[in-house]
Amino acid sequence: MSEVNIASVLGQIRSLREQTAALKPMAPLNAPAATGAADSVRMPAFGDVLKGALDQVSNAQGAARKLQEGFQLGDSRADLPSVMLAMQKSQVSFRALVEVRNRVVQAYQDVMNMPM
Numbered sequence: 001m002s003e004v005n006i007a008s009v010l011g012q013i014r015s016l017r018e019q020t021a022a023l024k025p026m027a028p029l030n031a032p033a034a035t036g037a038a039d040s041v042r043m044p045a046f047g048d049v050l051k052g053a054l055d056q057v058s059n060a061q062g063a064a065r066k067l068q069e070g071f072q073l074g075d076s077r078a079d080l081p082s083v084m085l086a087m088q089k090s091q092v093s094f095r096a097l098v099e100v101r102n103r104v105v106q107a108y109q110d111v112m113n114m115p116m
């Protein structure tokens with residue numbers, strides 16, 4: 001992977017981290033749960049965040065595929081630069097998702113290999 005792609009992927013990861021951090025500051029692990037109106041606002045679960053990322057990648061790939069098909073069929077709205085840009089965006093988002101998956105698997109393996 002080239003330096004430009006790595007920088008782009010890292011930028012997207014930082015952007016996602018900032019978006020999730022903006023939702024609600026994390027409470028300490030040993031803090032009691034809040035009650036009342038603040039209780040209705042919760043941090044999304046890891047599975048929900050992962051599913052959202054998968055959906056975004058899938059949507060980006062679908063949009064790129066539709067633009068590509070439109071270009072092949074001669075649609076005037078699907079020009080070559082927009083097709084190439086959409087394909088690159090979907091490729092970068094897919095690579096970022098694969099990298100996150102690899103890191104999660106590596107973290108899991110590190111935890112499982114810890115001595116008891």
